[in-house]
Amino acid sequence: MLNVTSPEFVTKVWRREVAELATCSVTPPVAALPDCLNEFLKAARGASKTPGQAEAVTVIDGQRSDSLETSQMFDPDLDADMDTYIQRIETKMAGRFWNTAYFGLPAVNAEFWDFAKAFADLVAQALGHRPGGRVDIDCFVGRYEWTHTGAHVDYADNFAFTARPGKVMLTWPSSVSGVAGAKWPEYNTFRDQSTPLKNLPDRIAYFPYDTYHVAESPEEVSLNMNLAFWDDCRDTGKVVDRVRHALNSKGPKRAPIGINGATTLAVEDADNLNTLRRLVSQGDVERWMAESALRRESSSRLGVPRPISGPVGLAAEVSLLPTAGLQWYVSESREWMMLGGNGHVAQMPFDRQLLDDLASLVDGGTVEVGSLASDATLGRVLQSLAKWGVVGPPAQTAGQ
Incomplete structure (x- = not known):
């Protein structure tokens, strides 16, 4: 076979x-x-x-x-x-x-x-x-x-x-x-x-x-x-549906008689145009797309977050687990970023140092949790990643 x-x-x-x-x-x-x-x-x-x-x-x-x-x-x-x-x-x-x-x-x-x-x-x-x-x-x-x-x-x-x-x-x-x-x-x-x-x-x-x-x-x-x-992925359609849901699809009860020459957008169309501009300019569509992509790709297209059962502690030293999926997306404005781990997704302010720390994890690095400052962003992120099943004790530590 x-x-x-x-x-x-x-x-x-x-x-x-x-x-x-x-x-x-x-x-x-x-x-x-x-x-x-x-x-x-x-x-x-x-x-x-x-x-x-x-x-x-x-x-x-x-x-x-x-x-x-x-x-x-x-x-x-x-x-x-x-x-x-x-x-x-x-x-x-x-x-x-x-x-x-x-x-x-x-x-x-x-x-x-x-x-x-x-x-x-x-x-x-x-x-x-x-x-x-x-x-x-x-x-x-x-x-x-x-x-x-x-x-x-x-x-x-x-x-x-x-x-x-x-x-x-x-x-x-x-x-x-x-x-x-x-x-x-x-x-x-x-x-x-x-x-x-x-x-x-x-x-x-x-x-x-x-x-x-x-x-x-x-x-x-x-x-x-x-x-x-x-055979197919409907995530793109779901984002389109969210955009469609934000728009007014009903036409006017009354319409102008109309004359030849220049015209303007109908009130409903103008409102929809402004809504589209707002959804794009304020990053809503970008967030929807990023969240969908991270949930899908960090889970190897399972499209659902890894279930969490009970409290999960953070080991003294952690690294990326062998089968884990960890990705991130930085917004075009570089004002915010989004983290995806094993199908879980979280948004946070853009943080250059955090990106470097995450890149080190993906490259096989380890983190001594005890050496982190109490208010370190990485510490809070690692707590979430441990709960999501993304990080844990390094292989040699786990086997001891």
């Missing part, structure tokens, strides 16, 4: 065809799944608020539940681990088919955030560029006849990691006519044209962004995590 970092994968497989790839050094933190999935349950019960990217969906006997079935979700009060969770639901279902999908794992769990970023960096190094869309991880658990949506396209390049086998993914290239949307038993007509991907723990199942696919796991409860590289 090919490795995801091999030249053959890049030149012959990526965005061209499905493949079963060899596992690599970057593996999903399966042991963290209980804590991760518990965040979805807490959100469903109103005990916490999950980001917009995080969502859970329950399907029973091929029908999606209108409301989220919290009894189908991992519950730490009932489930000691993933095995007991699966056994509980299997007993409850008494032979019925079921599956629960958890979308947006990096938005709620730091270990899955770290895994997604590390794998995204691995793929980017192999390709020589980053795919343009966002990166995310979904988790699928259940015993089900077929994906309830039928044969569909994700518009994302998918790498599927398996913790429990049983699932087979039927895939078709986009050139196969008529398979789109086909459900059971209709898609059986196209089965002989499909390429099945086995989801097994000893391999990574890959399929390109435009591949039609449907999953089957009728005999065993399978547990899979899909890392997706989405």
Whole structure:
């Protein structure tokens, strides 16, 4: 089997065809799944608020539940681990088919955030560029006849990691006519044209962004995590939407009769022009663009900040952690700057010394925290960077 970092994968497989790839050094933190999935349950019960990217969906006997079935979700009060969770639901279902999908794992769990970023960096190094869309991880658990949506396209390049086998993914290239949307038993007509991907723990199942696919796991409860590289990035559109929201799109109730010759802008247009000038001159648009770019790029395009759980102390000596993302942007006016670390973003006044200190960190330098003045800007910034998971004890110190 090919490795995801091999030249053959890049030149012959990526965005061209499905493949079963060899596992690599970057593996999903399966042991963290209980804590991760518990965040979805807490959100469903109103005990916490999950980001917009995080969502859970329950399907029973091929029908999606209108409301989220919290009894189908991992519950730490009932489930000691993933095995007991699966056994509980299997007993409850008494032979019925079921599956629960958890979308947006990096938005709620730091270990899955770290895994997604590390794998995204691995793929980017192999390709020589980053795919343009966002990166995310979904988790699928259940015993089900077929994906309830039928044969569909994700518009994302998918790498599927398996913790429990049983699932087979039927895939078709986009050139196969008529398979789109086909459900059971209709898609059986196209089965002989499909390429099945086995989801097994000893391999990574890959399929390109435009591949039609449907999953089957009728005999065993399978547990899979899909890392997706989405085809498009909507961040630019979000900035445009913010500008559009600031403008008045309604025309006048009454308009002048008008005469030939010179004219002036309508009141509404003049107001919008002044609003645009203000948004640009006061730096609003620049700030929106910088914040969007830093959140996206310092997270390797996960687009969500690394989750923070509990207080994080600052070690006596710190350096940039190996997998961390740290970037900054200086405004055109040089009045302010913006710092991005692992998807977190903060704005502050422009500080030349701070820029030099940050550049030293990126170049592999360390900082003796105790030697900093009590009012040093760098000290306050390091506190935030430690909380964001960007800096920590140097490798040789951490291992002692």
